[in-house]
Amino acid sequence: xxxxxxxxxxxxxxxxxxxxxxxxxFSQKGYHASTIEEIAKAAGVGKGSVYNYFESKESLLKALIxxxxxxxxxxxxxxxxxxxxxxxxFQVIRKSKKWLIKNRKFLILYYSIVTQPKVNIxxxxxxxxxxxxxxxxxxxxFRHHGFADPVAELRFFFxxxxxxxxxxxxxxxxxxxxxxxxxxxxxxxxxxQNDAPNR
Amino acid sequence: xxxxxxxxxxxxxxxxxxxxxxxxxFSQKGYHASTIEEIAKAAGVGKGSVYNYFESKESLLKALIxxxxxxxxxxxxxxxxxxxxxxxxFQVIRKSKKWLIKNRKFLILYYSIVTQPKVNIxxxxxxxxxxxxxxxxxxxxFRHHGFADPVAELRFFFxxxxxxxxxxxxxxxxxxxxxxxxxxxxxxxxxxQNDAPNR
Amino acid sequence: xxxxxxxxxxxxxxxxxxxxxxxxxFSQKGYHASTIEEIAKAAGVGKGSVYNYFESKESLLKALIxxxxxxxxxxxxxxxxxxxxxxxxFQVIRKSKKWLIKNRKFLILYYSIVTQPKVNIxxxxxxxxxxxxxxxxxxxxFRHHGFADPVAELRFFFxxxxxxxxxxxxxxxxxxxxxxxxxxxxxxxxxxQNDAPNR
Amino acid sequence: xxxxxxxxxxxxxxxxxxxxxxxxxFSQKGYHASTIEEIAKAAGVGKGSVYNYFESKESLLKALIxxxxxxxxxxxxxxxxxxxxxxxxFQVIRKSKKWLIKNRKFLILYYSIVTQPKVNIxxxxxxxxxxxxxxxxxxxxFRHHGFADPVAELRFFFxxxxxxxxxxxxxxxxxxxxxxxxxxxxxxxxxxQNDAPNR
DNA sequence: CATGAATGAGCGTTCATTCAT
DNA sequence: CATGAATGAACGCTCATTCAT
Numbered sequence: 001x002x003x004x005x006x007x008x009x010x011x012x013x014x015x016x017x018x019x020x021x022x023x024x025x026f027s028q029k030g031y032h033a034s035t036i037e038e039i040a041k042a043a044g045v046g047k048g049s050v051y052n053y054f055e056s057k058e059s060l061l062k063a064l065i066x067x068x069x070x071x072x073x074x075x076x077x078x079x080x081x082x083x084x085x086x087x088x089x090f091q092v093i094r095k096s097k098k099w100l101i102k103n104r105k106f107l108i109l110y111y112s113i114v115t116q117p118k119v120n121i122x123x124x125x126x127x128x129x130x131x132x133x134x135x136x137x138x139x140x141x142f143r144h145h146g147f148a149d150p151v152a153e154l155r156f157f158f159x160x161x162x163x164x165x166x167x168x169x170x171x172x173x174x175x176x177x178x179x180x181x182x183x184x185x186x187x188x189x190x191x192x193q194n195d196a197p198n199r
Numbered sequence: 200x201x202x203x204x205x206x207x208x209x210x211x212x213x214x215x216x217x218x219x220x221x222x223x224x225f226s227q228k229g230y231h232a233s234t235i236e237e238i239a240k241a242a243g244v245g246k247g248s249v250y251n252y253f254e255s256k257e258s259l260l261k262a263l264i265x266x267x268x269x270x271x272x273x274x275x276x277x278x279x280x281x282x283x284x285x286x287x288x289f290q291v292i293r294k295s296k297k298w299l300i301k302n303r304k305f306l307i308l309y310y311s312i313v314t315q316p317k318v319n320i321x322x323x324x325x326x327x328x329x330x331x332x333x334x335x336x337x338x339x340x341f342r343h344h345g346f347a348d349p350v351a352e353l354r355f356f357f358x359x360x361x362x363x364x365x366x367x368x369x370x371x372x373x374x375x376x377x378x379x380x381x382x383x384x385x386x387x388x389x390x391x392q393n394d395a396p397n398r
Numbered sequence: 399x400x401x402x403x404x405x406x407x408x409x410x411x412x413x414x415x416x417x418x419x420x421x422x423x424f425s426q427k428g429y430h431a432s433t434i435e436e437i438a439k440a441a442g443v444g445k446g447s448v449y450n451y452f453e454s455k456e457s458l459l460k461a462l463i464x465x466x467x468x469x470x471x472x473x474x475x476x477x478x479x480x481x482x483x484x485x486x487x488f489q490v491i492r493k494s495k496k497w498l499i500k501n502r503k504f505l506i507l508y509y510s511i512v513t514q515p516k517v518n519i520x521x522x523x524x525x526x527x528x529x530x531x532x533x534x535x536x537x538x539x540f541r542h543h544g545f546a547d548p549v550a551e552l553r554f555f556f557x558x559x560x561x562x563x564x565x566x567x568x569x570x571x572x573x574x575x576x577x578x579x580x581x582x583x584x585x586x587x588x589x590x591q592n593d594a595p596n597r
Numbered sequence: 598x599x600x601x602x603x604x605x606x607x608x609x610x611x612x613x614x615x616x617x618x619x620x621x622x623f624s625q626k627g628y629h630a631s632t633i634e635e636i637a638k639a640a641g642v643g644k645g646s647v648y649n650y651f652e653s654k655e656s657l658l659k660a661l662i663x664x665x666x667x668x669x670x671x672x673x674x675x676x677x678x679x680x681x682x683x684x685x686x687f688q689v690i691r692k693s694k695k696w697l698i699k700n701r702k703f704l705i706l707y708y709s710i711v712t713q714p715k716v717n718i719x720x721x722x723x724x725x726x727x728x729x730x731x732x733x734x735x736x737x738x739f740r741h742h743g744f745a746d747p748v749a750e751l752r753f754f755f756x757x758x759x760x761x762x763x764x765x766x767x768x769x770x771x772x773x774x775x776x777x778x779x780x781x782x783x784x785x786x787x788x789x790q791n792d793a794p795n796r
Numbered sequence: 797c798a799t800g801a802a803t804g805a806g807c808g809t810t811c812a813t814t815c816a817t
Numbered sequence: 818c819a820t821g822a823a824t825g826a827a828c829g830c831t832c833a834t835t836c837a838t
Contacts, residue, residue, distance in 0.1 A: 014819095030315040032231035035811060037821095046820040048814085057812065108314050114369055115311040116229040152375035155366065156382050159374075163362020167354065170313060175358075176351035183355050187386060213801090235829060245803040247831080256829065412798095428713040430629035433832060435800095444799040446835085455833065510712040512767060513705050514627040550773035553764065554780050557772075561760020565752065568711060573756075574749035581753050585784060611822090633808060643824040645810080654808065 015053045017043040019067060022060055027105035030112060031061060065113070065123065068106045069130060072099060077134060084141040086192060090185060093161075097181045100165055107169040145192055160184055214252045216242040218266065221259055226304040229311060230260055264312070264322065267305045268329060271298060276333060283340040285391060289384060292360075296380050299364055306368045344391055359383055413451045415441040421462055425503035428510060429459060463511070463521065466504045467528060470497060475532060482539040484590060488583060491559075495579045498563055505567045543590055558582055612650045614640040616664065619657055624702040627709060628658055662710070662720065665703045666727060669696060674731060681738040683789060687782060690758075694778050697762055704766045742789055757781055 021042035025034040036057060040047040054060040076095055084092075100107065113119050135154065142150035142157075164180045211219075220241035224233040235256055239246045253259040275294055283291075299306065312318050334353065341349035341356075363379045419440035423432040434455060438445040452458040474493055482490075498505065511517050533552065540548035540555075562578045609617075618639035622631040633654055637644045651657040673692055681689075697704065710720065732751065739747035739754075761777045 027316075029317050030231070032229070033315075033317065036813085037811075040821095047812095048820050049818080051813070052818060108316070111365070112311050112314040115307050115314070115365070116232075117226075117307070118228045118232070149375070149378065152378040155373075155375055156363075156379045159362040159366040159379055160359060161362070162365055163358040163360070164355075166310070166314070166361055166365060167358040174354075176348070176354055179348065179351040180355045180358055190389075234827080246829095247803050248801075250830070251801065425714075427715050428629070430627070431713075431715065434834085435832075438800095445833095446799050447797080449834070450797060506712050506714070509763070510709050513709040513712070513763070514630075515624075515705070516626045516630070547773070547776065550776040553771075553773055554761075554777045557760040557764040557777055558757060559760070560763055561756040561758070562753075564708070564712070564759055564763060565756040572752075574746070574752055577746065577749040578753045578756055588787075632806085644808095645824050645826095646822075648809070649822065649824095 014043070014045050014049060018045065018050055018053055018060070019064055023064055023068075023105050023109065026061070026064070027108040031109070061113070062123070064106075065110065066126070066130075068103060068110075069127065072103070073130060073134060075099065082137060084137050086145075089141060089188070089192075093181065093185055093188070096161060096165075097177065100168055100177070101172075104169045104172060107165060111166055111169070157188075160187075213242070213244055213248060217244065217249055217252055217259070218263055222263055222304050222308065225260070225263070226307040226311075230308070260312070261322070263305075264309065265325070265329075267302060268326065271302070272329060272333060274298065281336060283336055285344075288340060288387070288391075292380065292384055292387075295360060295364075296376065299367055299376070300371075303368045303371060306364055310365055310368070356387075359386075412441070412443050412447060416443065416448055416451055416458070417462055417465065420458055421503050421507065424459070424462070425506040429507070459511070460521070462504075463508065464524070464528075466501060466508075467525065470501070471528060471532060473497065480535060482535050484543075487539060487586070487590075491579065491583055491586075494559060494563075495575065498566055498575070499570075502567045502570060505563055509564055509567070555586075558585075611640070611642055611646060615642065615647055615650055615657070616661055620661055620702050620706065623658065623661070624705040624709075628706070658710070659720070661703075662707065663723070663727075665700060665707075666724065669700070670727060670731060672696065679734060681734055683742075686738060686785070686789075690778065690782055690785075693758060693762075694774065697765055697774070698769075701766045701769060704762055708763055708766070754785075757784075 018039065022034070022039045025039055025042060028034075036050055037047050039060075040050050043050075050060070054063060076092055076099070113123065138154050138157075139150045142153040147153045161184075164177070164184065167180075168175045168177050217238065221233070221238045224238055224241060227233075235249055236246050238259075239249050242249075249259070253262060275291055275298070312322065337353050337356075338349045341352040346352045360383075363376070363383065366379075367374045367376050416437065420432070420437045423437055423440060426432075434448055435445050437458075438448050441448075448458070452461060474490055474497070511521065536552050536555075537548045540551040545551045559582075562575070562582065565578075566573045566575050615636065619631070619636045622636055622639060625631075633647055634644050636657075637647050640647075647657070651660060673689055673696070735751050735754075736747045739750040744750045758781075761774070761781065764777075765772045765774050
């Protein structure tokens with residue numbers, strides 16, 4: 001057992017603890033309803049300390065989101081060769097499921113933020129810079145498989161993932177996640193093997 | 200119709216104006232970030248007047264949501280015979296698209312609310328009472344078409360709708376709504392016509 | 399049975415009803431905590447009507463107080479000959495007791511008002527004009543009975559009455575009103591019959 | 598003592614300053630008519646600071662009342678032997694006078710509060726717990742002096758004190774406090790020395 | 797006169813942020 | 818860096834008062 005694996009609350013650094021407790025609170029009560037004092041208390045630090053690590057409540061939110069997004073991108077994109085194979089495509093879906101389960105709290109927060117235009121605009125630009133290269137690769141994947149409109153195809157694909165995702169995070173105990181992911185995989189298996197029609 | 204009844208701004212009654220402006224603001228800035236004063240000003244009424252029509256900010260939110268949900272249910276469920284035919288099923292999808300476009304603001308609000316557990320709990324129970332009978336009918340539809348797990352099937356179906364919905368409302372200018380709806384329709388056409396495999 | 403004796407709520411005029419219900423509410427919840435709307439509702443009239451009879455909430459309060467004070471003065475001072483006899487003096491005490499019981503609500507209000515300097519100043523002057531002549535007569539009573547400082551004597555006498563009064567109105571069920579009034583009467587009987595010492 | 602500890606206005610701690618200024622305002626304008634902002638300003642602190650020391654305006658009021666009551670009980674009851682002698686009884690009266698003068702503001706507030714049933718109920722129970730043991734002792738005093746109804750006797754005694762008290766605090770410049778206290782003392786001297794009649 | 801919808805000043809309270817220690 | 822007392826802008830909400838009907 002390495003030193004880092006010692007249980008969370010024991011010796012994580014303060015910044016990480018603050019991120020952790022703010023994620024827990026934001027996802028549970030919402031961003032506005034969570035106070036800096038609660039976050040600090042949950043992180044086991046003083047209220048003022050939060051401001052030693054983050055400029056403001058809003059920048060804490062941003063940091064939280066980017067941290068997880070970057071982590072996710074990293075995690076998904078294990079192969080950096082710039083091309084997505086069919087095998088990798090289905091791999092991503094399966095990985096998504098695991099990631100979804102692990103990052104439920106984050107996703108709740110993410111969807112509640114992303115649905116607020118005023119807030120969304122702030123994130124949008126920066127997020128896009130991170131995600132764009134990966135999107136391009138995914139577009140190419142659909143393009144190379146002969147889809148007439150790979151951009152639309154990609155957005156539809158993400159819509160399906162979002163649909164599953166949002167339903168799972170909101171109701172993790174009842175939503176049939178396995179069933180849904182299976183359906184999605186079967187769907188794209190059919191679509192990709194198929195000769196032409198749906199493209 | 201007397202002269203006084205043609206008063207200023209289109210003579211919509213105040214309650215309706217308040218609902219309208221609060222929907223606009225809630226969907227744009229979020230529930231918490233919108234203030235009663237803004238809502239009142241946008242509705243062209245005094246701050247205190249809001250409280251002549253709604254008990255509190257929260258009850259205004261609730262009213263807003265239930266009003267639209269009930270309208271939607273009514274609108275979707277034109278045929279009250281208790282059974283959904285295949286034709287009606289595809290009809291619902293097509294109607295959904297129109298409703299989505301018309302109720303974009305509402306949906307933004309809805310998704311931002313539904314992803315906040317604390318708030319969600321308040322709505323959940325009451326909403327469920329309204330929606331349950333319709334869900335049962337939809338379940339029966341899948342059951343009668345030979346699906347092994349109609350409940351899961353239904354949730355998957357709604358996940359797909361949610362996926363399209365949430366992507367459209369967040370980015371209406373770029374999301375390929377028609378493409379996505381077409382894909383969805385084709386998918387279910389395949390699934391329903393098919394002899395067995397996917398069920 | 400005369401026409402006026404028909405039960406209160408039946409055909410009292412509106413002004414009287416408003417005075418009645420405001421007294422009930424003011425004494426129960428306090429002046430500030432009672433709203434015009436409550437008063438109006440309790441009086442069975444519209445909110446706006448209160449303003450047809452009284453200029454403001456404050457003037458309603460004033461009217462309430464002066465009305466009862468004048469009534470009380472009238473009631474106490476049945477004999478207008480300008481002189482208080484010993485018999486009349488004890489009569490007043492006994493009458494006070496009855497009045498106390500009848501006007502408990504008023505007295506609660508009165509004491510809560512009189513203990514607020516800012517408010518009290520408003521009343522003080524006007525009240526004094528009403529009460530002064532009667533006070534003079536009472537002073538003379540003590541003076542004629544040989545008290546060295548009739549003004550102080552009078553104030554002490556009223557302090558005793560106030561003491562009994564405030565204790566009774568605050569706790570009418572437990573305060574031994576009869577006992578207290580008896581003590582007071584005996585005390586003054588002793589004082590007045592006595593030859594000299596206490597004066 | 599460091600230099601910083603001699604800060605501005607006498608370095609009374611903030612909580613004490615807030616209590617002081619709220620007492621001044623409550624007694625002058627009444628509880629409801631005094632605002633937190635005024636209190637804060639008078640105490641030389643920010644509005645928000647009041648809430649660092651007191652949960653709410655109401656709890657500030659309660660703190661104010663209990664603080665003084667407890668102090669008073671302590672002050673009056675110097676001898677804790679559980680028995681009141683005749684000498685101590687008269688001592689209490691004389692002490693009361695001094696306390697009255699010192700705590701005029703408090704008493705104005707106290708009487709204005711105690712005459713509002715709704716508010717009174719909140720205090721009543723807690724106050725009673727503090728005062729009860731002392732009342733019992735006073736009851737015993739009257740009992741041991743042969744009074745037929747010591748409970749009533751005690752209440753009458755407090756009524757007399759209240760009468761003097763309320764008249765003094767409302768009109769401290771004109772009310773003949775010394776005269777009244779003398780009268781009261783003489784009265785009880787007579788009553789206690791006397792053989793029997795009045796008991 | 798009677799009414800109650802409309803109003804906005806003003807309240808108690810919250811909370812992100814600052815800063816002296 | 819760490820802290821939490823101090824702050825005041827800003828909020829939701831109340832209610833005395835007005836006024837069109």
